[in-house]
Amino acid sequence: MNADEAKNSSLEELLKKLSSNKMGISSSQAQKRLQEYGPNEISEKKVNPILKFFKYFWGPMPWLIEVAIILSAVIQHWADLVILRK
Incomplete structure (x- = not known):
């Protein structure tokens, strides 16, 4: 899903696409996503x-x-x- 799709979708559609609900995801789902996609972070570019x-x-x-x-x-x-x- 890209940013434009997310902006034009309703909350229910987003939750369905992300396999989530209003309460969030379980710890096991979070662990699985962490292994599959990696941590949700932006790497810092080191500059001399x-x-x-x-x-x-x-x-x-x-x-x-x-x-x-x-x-x-x-x-x-x-x-x-x-x-x-x-």
Whole structure:
């Protein structure tokens, strides 16, 4: 069952499709579903903190600032260079 089917179904239809009732499922049914489908969890994606830091410098805005810093140095606008570096 996908999300659209679930949104367009009544409570009784959902309970029937999920083989459940208003009281829930039994412990043995829960254990069986846990073995069949696995735990109901979203795995957390581990991100290297160093890569996360460098990712802040990747993209159009950081590139624009870096180009502006280089151009300020080339045309010797030192005040702009200092402001852009901060």
